[in-house]
Amino acid sequence: MERLPQFIYLDSKIVGTAKQIATFFEEGIFASETTVLIKKYKHKSAKQIAAIFRLHGIAYRFVLAQDLDTLPKGVMFYPFNAQSNCRAVANRHLTHIFITHGESNKAASVKPIIRIYDYVLTAGQAGIDRFLAHGIFSQHDVDSGRLITAGDTFIGKTGLSKQGKKCIFYAPTWEGGIEQENYSSLAYWQQVAERIIQKVVEYQIDTLVIRSHPNTGHRLAYYQENLFQLAKTCMQHNLKVIAYQPNLALSLFQQWKWKKLGIKFSSNLKDFQAVFALCDVSAIETQLLNEDISYELFYPAYQSTMAIPNLNVYHEVAPMDIQAAWLSLHDAAQHKIYWINTHFEQMALSNRITFLINQLSQYERN
Incomplete structure (x- = not known):
């Protein structure tokens, strides 16, 4: 198959989205010729x-709507949904x-x-079932190859090591x-x-590592203060607190306040291994599953707005208040297989885009 130009489309004013895309290049999923x-x-x-x-040596350019119309034959990847994506997919020279x-x-x-997209990638069967359960796609879409499992290609990593x-990881x-x-x-x-x-206390650990989402505080600025107060409370219980600095959008005053309290910053989580993790309903859960890290999940009361396809695999550990509870898994190993297709485990990340595009071309020929 001919080598087609590859693009990633980003419509966002949130700086954290650029950091998330940069990770795909750092991990070698996308090559330098991808724009x-x-x-x-x-x-x-x-x-x-x-x-x-x-900073990451990634080719980029700013575009207007009319620029999207002139793109040649190629492949466009979308990490985020945005209204202008509808304009981008109108260019039928692209996949x-x-x-x-x-x-x-x-x-x-x-x-x-x-x-609106020609193809949608999910990590595993859980993603497919999520779409089917909510009527977004049909079984015909699955059978015709429109939904494709890509394993752990795009789920990211916690950054933690095994050594x-x-x-405790939050x-x-x-x-x-x-x-x-x-x-x-x-x-x-x-x-x-x-x-x-x-x-x-349960694990006899003296260190807490916090990796917040890079967009924290974007809509509600006081969430940065909430994070600080949480760290402060933990330090009052003689915990050493490490914060992952690349995901923190702190002002100079906030940085000074955090450092004065004694919170340490780290730009590399490979110095730590999690014996246990606590997370929210988010992509972090998939990463923890993929890396075999035991965890509990913060589960908000407004569960009707959630898309969990098999909630019965969880059990309630402790209600926090009328608004939330902590959940954990009955069988994490089986849940991992359900969430993440293991087909790609032995394939280098740098080979997966080419493999996926070739797979799509076979569907189109059939």
């Missing part, structure tokens, strides 16, 4: 987004593939807009673009801190 096309906005974040791609930026049970995972200093998600999509446990940070301290 990121960024919707042009008159917004201060444009320079920051461009700086991130320059349009939604790859997501991590797989989760958030309601945003099953928005009807996802039907580092033992820790990874809250952000507050979402709208309140109906807020799955962040930082809304109830006091109860979360209590649960972390319980786990510290």
Whole structure:
């Protein structure tokens, strides 16, 4: 098959989205000849987004709607849903593939807009069942190859190692673009801190590593303060607190306040291994499953807005209040197989895009 030009389309003013795309290049999933096309906005974040791609040596350019119409034959990948994606997919010279930026049970995972793409990738059968259960796709779409499992290709990594200093790992998600999509446990940070301290005592661990979502505080700025207060409470119980700095969008004053308290920053989580993790309904759960890290899941009360296809695999550990509870898995090994197709385990990340595109061409020929 001829080598087609490859593009990634980004329509976002959130700087964290650029960091998430950069990770795909760092891991070798996308090659240097892949170009990121960024919707042009008159917004201060444009320079920051461009700086991130320059830092990582990623080819990029800003585009207007009419620029999308002139793109040649090729493949366009979409890590995020956005309204202007509808304009991009109107160019039928391109094959349009939604790859997501991590797989989760958030309601945003099953928005009807996802039907606009030629192909949609999921990590495993759970993603397919999620779409079927919500009527987004039909069994015919599955049978015809429109939904394709890509294993752990696009789910990302926690950054933790199997060899580092033992820790409890806490990874809250952000507050979402709208309140109906807020799955962040930082809304109830006091109860979360209590649960972390319980786990510290249970596992006899003195270190807490926090990796917040890079968008934390984008819509609700006080979530950064909630995170600080959680860390402060844990330190009052003689815990060493390490915060993953690349995901923190702190002002100089906030950085000073965190450092004054004694919170340490780290840009590399490979120095740590998690003996246990606590996370929200988010893509982090898939990463923890993939890396065989035991965890509990913060489960908000507004579960009707969630897209969990098999909730019965969880059991309630402890209700936090009328708004939330902690859940854990009955059988993590079986759940991992359900969520993540193991077909790609022996294939290098750098070979997977080519393999997937060749797979799609076979579907089209058939």
